[in-house]
Amino acid sequence: MHYGETRPEILKHNPFKAIIAPRPIGWIGTLDPGGQANLAPYSFFNGIGSNPDMVMFSSEGAKHSATYARERGEFTFSLATEALAQQMNITSAPEPSGVIEFDLAGLEQGAPIVIQTPFVAASPAALECVTLDVRQLSDRHGTLLERFLVIGEVVRTHIRDEFITDGRFDTVAARPIARMGYADYATVTEAWQMGRPKR
Template sequence: MIYSPALQDHGLGHDPFKAIVTPRPIGWITAMSAKGEVNLSPYSFFNAVSTRPHIVMFSSEGKKDAVAFVEETGEFTCSLVTKALLQQMNQTSAPLPRGTSEYGHAGLEMAASTFVRPPRVAASPAALECKLLSVQQLVDLDGNTSDRWMVLGQVVGIFMDDAFIKDGRFDTVAAHPVARCGYADYAEVDHLFSIQRPPGG
């Protein structure tokens, strides 16, 4: 089958787009307002987009507190979501009143960052400390703006729990990161395999 995303003429119970673009890393974003308010929220539209320099992006459907706070202070952190933290991550997706701590709501502790003001999730085995590059409102083919906001940040600090460093590498399998799939589905990284790139000119 083929369908038009504009018409949503697929005849299925749910749009399969997110089930096809999968698995997606989860950006567990901590942002701080100019007043010092702290917001923690997960974003499944998240990924690394560059290594030189290290740049990550997350995209919000609606200008939520994370985007507004990052605009105010120009900094954020991204903590790795693991299987052990899955339920707490889900709790931080709840639409809480502004000013209510997602950290407290989910029973999580903060850990101080080194290079930015927003904290990271203390129980997470890895986190990225980022400074804002840009916030872009997304525009469609017809030039219409949408209430969708993409945040690009440069990574200025990387935290790793020493317990997850093995033979000079971050032990991804030991961390059991979780990714977002379609519908209400998630995936867990519990094994890896390697493929060598072919030689070329």
């Protein structure tokens, strides 16, 4: 099977997100114009470089997170984990501005060091980010889309001490969750090793 713009009927839903899977979930904290905390998950999220560490998330529509990340020039990332899955989902509700999703989900706000935006205190790891760029995406014809790509540089990294084992962040112990297609999620439950080829 292959297709372009017109999907075969057998594929009731676009399988794109099920193919580009698993996707890490950027649990994005921002501050609204009144200084109230905003929190929402974004699975069009990834790290895009290291030293300096950089991340991106992409908003389908001009949602609060991308808007506030541009206006305030900063945002936070918190790692979404199995233990925090229900809370993460609660924060995805389309709440009006002024609703503090941290409170809605019963989440304590972690205190940032460099920027003003809080993160999820209970998360095993969180990143304070300075917004570098917010780009409105265009399609191949040059037509502007309601898609906003936010790029940030990490200025502070928070790790809960219990997730450091032998000097490493213990990803498996954190049990991060990732988004797949439809209503499917994946959990990181094991790791395996493979060395890079040597010349």
